[in-house]
Amino acid sequence: MTRTEHSGGQIKGLADPWQQVDSSGEVDRLIHILEERGAASDLAELRSRWLEFVGVHPGYHVLDLGCGTGVVTRDVARWVGEQGKVVGVDLSHRLIQEASRLAKEQGLEGRIEFRPADAAALPFPDRSFDLVVASAVFSHIADGLQVLGEMSRVARGGGTVSVFDHDIDTIVVNATDRELSRRIIHAYCDRYFASGWAGRELYGLFRQVALEDISVLPLILSSTQLGAYWQQVIERASTVAIKTGEVSQEEADRWREDLERKGREGQFFGCRNYYCVRGRKP
Numbered sequence: 001m002t003r004t005e006h007s008g009g010q011i012k013g014l015a016d017p018w019q020q021v022d023s024s025g026e027v028d029r030l031i032h033i034l035e036e037r038g039a040a041s042d043l044a045e046l047r048s049r050w051l052e053f054v055g056v057h058p059g060y061h062v063l064d065l066g067c068g069t070g071v072v073t074r075d076v077a078r079w080v081g082e083q084g085k086v087v088g089v090d091l092s093h094r095l096i097q098e099a100s101r102l103a104k105e106q107g108l109e110g111r112i113e114f115r116p117a118d119a120a121a122l123p124f125p126d127r128s129f130d131l132v133v134a135s136a137v138f139s140h141i142a143d144g145l146q147v148l149g150e151m152s153r154v155a156r157g158g159g160t161v162s163v164f165d166h167d168i169d170t171i172v173v174n175a176t177d178r179e180l181s182r183r184i185i186h187a188y189c190d191r192y193f194a195s196g197w198a199g200r201e202l203y204g205l206f207r208q209v210a211l212e213d214i215s216v217l218p219l220i221l222s223s224t225q226l227g228a229y230w231q232q233v234i235e236r237a238s239t240v241a242i243k244t245g246e247v248s249q250e251e252a253d254r255w256r257e258d259l260e261r262k263g264r265e266g267q268f269f270g271c272r273n274y275y276c277v278r279g280r281k282p
């Protein structure tokens with residue numbers, strides 16, 4: 001079965017909001033999630049390791065694709081310094097507005113420019129940037145090859161293209177009922193995200209476009225606390241599994257209550273894999 005067949009059955013009424021932020025009816029919540037996750041120390045640490053792996057140098061001209069509220073764009077702007085420049089693009093006009101406001105608030109507007117654009121058809125000439133990056137975007141787009149082709153097109157010769165994304169099927173929680181837990185996570189991966197396997201598919205995509213010296217850095221995000229982030233993952237995954245008919249309401253409640261009890265008793269464990277891939281434009 002192909003990736004498209006796996007991911008093609010997204011559910012009516014429970015679409016992945018990151019594919020159409022402006023019409024999702026929940027823009028404020030999405031802005032909050034991006035900034036809250038952006039500020040969380042565990043994810044900030046992974047981001048920093050990714051940017052070290054990528055090699056962001058002072059004076060670089062960088063494109064951040066699917067920039068959202070600009071969490072990565074602002075980080076990169078600090079790395080490139082006053083001589084550098086970062087352009088953030090996103091499909092969502094509302095997120096671009098918020099990203100511009102936050103960059104200004106943090107005194108970075110001189111080295112950042114935000115504009116709306118579709119990652120599949122970038123409004124830049126060939127070979128415009130030293131570095132082109134995308135964080136947590138490929139899991140929300142169906143045609144990763146087209147987008148990676150665009151990223152490669154706008155990178156200069158000798159420049160770098162890099163993608164950072166998670167892989168939904170690598171979500172691990174220490175639930176008691178293994179078979180039930182597998183059904184819920186698989187449904188969440190295949191029926192909610194456009195490309196739930198984006199993380200593991202990145203290396204293969206990089207091999208299909210004209211990029212050289214491709215390398216992969218795997219990173220793990222783990223937690224022993226059932227905080228807001230994991231509660232949201234558990235809630236959404238179980239809701240998807242109910243709506244797709246993979247589990248009954250009773251099974252979903254049992255799974256959630258089991259994990260909540262483990263959280264209360266200090267026994268919760270959750271983790272997921274992220275993958276960073278980078279390549280050089282010939």
Ligand SMILES: C[S@@+](CC[C@H](N)C(=O)[O-])C[C@H]1O[C@@H](n2cnc3c(N)ncnc32)[C@H](O)[C@@H]1O
Pocket residue numbers: 018019021034038065066067068069070071072089090091092095117118119120134135136137140141
């Ligand atoms: C989960 S958010 C990640 C945002 C940001 N990169 C970060 O790491 O904080 C995914 C972003 O991809 C954007 N997006 C989805 N499809 C897109 C497309 N075809 N072109 C440009 N942006 C897109 C969404 O609007 C959203 O801002």
